[in-house]
Amino acid sequence: MxxxxxxxxxxxxxxxxxxxxxxxxxxxxxxxxxxxxxxxxxxxxxxxxxxxxxxxxxxxxxxxxxxxxxxxxxxxxxxxxxxxxxxxxxxxxxxxxxxxxxxxxxxxxxxxxxxxxxxHNRRWDADLRTLAAVLASGRLGELWRVHSRFDLDQPHLLEPGPDGGLLRDLGSHLVDQLLWLLGPVESVTAHLDWVDLPEGRTDAGFVIDLLHSSGVRSFVESSKLNRLHQRELRAYGSAGSYRVHSTDVQAGAVLGGARPAGDLEGWGRDAPAHWGTLAIKAGEERVPSEQGRYHDFYTQFAAAVRGDAPEPVPAAEGVRTLAVLDAARASALEGRTVPIEPAT
Incomplete structure (x- = not known):
């Protein structure tokens, strides 16, 4: 192609x-x-x-x-x-x-x-893929809730003005990840942090509470102006918990000049120091990183164009993510929980 x-x-x-x-x-x-x-x-x-x-x-x-x-x-x-x-x-x-x-x-x-x-390439993040594997193993028992936090110390990269903001930027990725991981959402409750810039009022941070149709809750939060840099995922279930403070390993590599084609096998894995911890009755254990593979998006897209595979992120799923972002903005501005209409 x-x-x-x-x-x-x-x-x-x-x-x-x-x-x-x-x-x-x-x-x-x-x-x-x-x-x-x-x-x-x-x-x-x-x-x-x-x-x-x-x-x-x-x-x-x-x-x-x-x-x-x-x-x-x-x-x-x-x-x-x-x-x-x-x-x-x-x-x-x-x-x-x-x-x-x-x-x-x-x-x-x-x-x-x-x-x-x-x-939505962040569906192929190493930390998210590792969490998905932990959930699929069933070792957490009945899943209760998932927390996703991504703070960035990047004030200079905040897209200013009413058409910018962090919710539409990184929020697009973080919400999409949870929809991919946990399925559709029934309601959204959100808070936005605002800053007045020359280009207009801009959201610079958010906390979102999502109630999924499965009954699982997820919480997603991010900031860009608060001098923090932290990526954290946590999951709580009836049999234990999983937590990880990971690195943005693929982004760090490409921004540092590396290319995945140079080492496809070794690409996109968090170092052992950043592996997550599974805590269950039998004790705690470190969970090796799954591989992050943003290039799989394009491999699958080419296969979908040929008619050989499903689309990696169909536009209809992009609409679903935007509907949640729209609801989050409305929730923050109006101070209420906003229901999500089922996709048709």
Whole structure:
């Protein structure tokens, strides 16, 4: 599958291109960026891969699929242009400002007969995959609740203004992880921390309480301005608990210049010092890290386009995540618990 990358900022350069390279059945066929500096970076990173000024030019070159990783406010028009051209699309998160806006993109893709998926790559995080394996083992007994905390000391990277904020940014990933892990949500109760910036009032932290249809509760929280850097997952069940303070191992590696294609077997595993602990009646034991594999998203996406596998993150699941984010914002602004309508 020949795939073009639209946008070569931090996301395109570090969180898409290296994982496209590592995926099976995918070729990086072109990069869209107008910035001379980013064109130079792309040429250094991917010699021989052509650069284009626009999505229109990339489509004219002949590609099977595109990834849209431009700023959020630009994505709708680009997704619609690619879909209208009959090209399959990966849209970065959040792929729309609201669930209702996202449904328009889903309808367009269905009408065009193309695959539209959302890049919720953090479903393939090492710590989340390890927690999923612990839950699947049944050793916690009846699962009661899961806590997910991700604090970042990155004030300079907070997307400002009413169309930005941490909830739509990292919140998209953290909520999607819990939906993937625990299933649909029936209600949402949330608190947002606000900061006044020149671009407008911006949410800079959140705490969200999710009641899942299974009866399990999950709690997700994050901050970006509080001078903390911590990733923690905890799970409580009738037979014990599991806890881990992990590292963002894949992000750290690619930002440090590593590529998964250079060591596919050794890629994406937390070091033993960061393994989680399972505590049950028999005692405590360390749980080795599962492998984090963001490139599996693209391998599965290519297989889905061929008709050989399910889509990795269908756009309808992206809509489900956005519906929870919409409810969280409403809950925080109105001071109430917001029910979630079942997906249709």
């Amino acid at each position: 020949r795939l073009g990358l639209v946008g070569y900022g931090v996301g395109g350069r570090f969180f898409h291109a290296p994982f496209v390279e590592a995926a099976e059945g995918v070729e990086l066929a072109g990069i869209v960026t107008r910035s001379p500096h980013r064109r130079d970076l792309a040429a250094q990173d991917w010699p021989g891969v052509p650069a284009y000024d626009s999505l229109t030019d990339l489509l004219a070159s002949g590609v099977d699929a595109v990834t849209i990783t431009t700023p959020p406010e630009t994505r709708r028009a680009l997704v619609l242009e690619a879909v209208a051209a009959g090209v399959h699309v990966v849209a970065d998160k959040p792929f729309a400002p609201s669930a209702e806006a996202a449904r328009e993109l889903v309808r367009a893709a269905v009408d065009a007969g193309v695959v539209l998926d959302v890049f």
